[in-house]
Amino acid sequence: MNGAEYKPGPEEVRVLERLRSAPAPVGGPAFRERLKREFTAGSFTERAVVVPLPPLRRRRTGWVTGLAAAASVTIVAAALNQPPQWTALPTSGSGSVVVNGVSLPVQNSAELTRRLRPGSRVLLRSTQDLDLVSSGLLAMQLSPGTELTLPSPPGRWFGRHGRASVDRGLVRVTTGRHFDGARLAITTPEATVHVTGTTLAVIAEAAGTCVCVLEGTAHVRPHRGTMTRVHPGLQYEVPRGAGDSKLGDMREAERPKLRDLRDRLQSVMN
């Protein structure tokens, strides 16, 4: 017996003593004699047939079930978390929109909507502004000549941070009621604008970046500088080259356009 490597403790010794003190089960004499006869004769009476079943797989099944349930919950949650996708609203202008290198007529809003995805590169070559809406969350108005990377609208419960970039042009942004608690970062060549619920314009022009805030507040962090809070009615200019950023009254031309955007899209944003 290979027991040298294991020394039972006092409790175990007591258990062992009780086990060993129990007499062995004994087969009844009648059963013994009958089986002996059968064994020596090689002729066994009819007996209970033991049909082994496959080993129980409760634990594995439990794991599989648990994983499947978790995966299902994750998939459903992820699906429900999906924000409304971007929709291009009809425009009266003419021209084209280049989405990921594919040029489309700006009037074909259905095809535009089909092609617009978070992360899409969009270049507007049109005579009029183009409105893009993620219902209840976010609306963006692109001015002719604007080139940007479309953000992912914030998720309903998680993944509530979106990121966009405006390489050139002018983008007006207004947020909807479902945007509460979400954040959108818009990057330009000179700065990053953090939006937490507001109506504002981000203008990326040759001289630099200008952020005009109509409602709420925006935080602007120049790539070389500290973050500045921009209050309603003000604008913050970050020059492209050397020079200081400047805080001042917002451009008068932007005020009615931002107001118009907010009011016009109120029905789909609130």
Next chain:
Amino acid sequence: MTSHIGERAQEAGSTVLDLAGVRRREPEALAAFFERHFDRVYALVHRLLGDRHSAQDATQEVFLKVHRAAHTLDPERDPEPWVTTIAYNVCRDFWRSGAYRLSRQAVSIDDPEHAARSLASRADDPERTLISSERRDLVQKAIGMLQEPLRAVIVLREYQGLSYEQIASMTGTTQVAARKRYSRALAELGKILEKTTL
């Protein structure tokens, strides 16, 4: 640590089995073989399965398998490990059978609290605790409350006197796992048995 191994060795040495006769299925050799192994096989399967009817069915199954496979017996080796392996495999088949699972559910011995209460209530009777068969039944019930892997290790180790290596080989596990199961089985048996006064 003393066990039943010495006892078995003495038994083994007391008679010389005609294993060649067993291979040829000669009635006299088979009878001697049966006498040599019956008690041990019956005790093993009874301890592993926990009740008399299952033990009888399993014992019959074991000797049927031995008879069928007698021609494969190696006359140069002690046949006991071979027989023990057959017995263990038959019990494993019982454990996997639908009837056994149903019977386990029916007597609720999966429920340690229920069984412990049952043990305790029976142990309260001072007259019955003096009877050795009662002691055997209580220990058997306690063993029966263990999960099959733990039960197999404790029975094979304590009553069959097998080494961890042999147990590991028979049950398809490692020596380390067999030793851990043995330790766990003792700990669980200690908890079960401490609720009884015998």
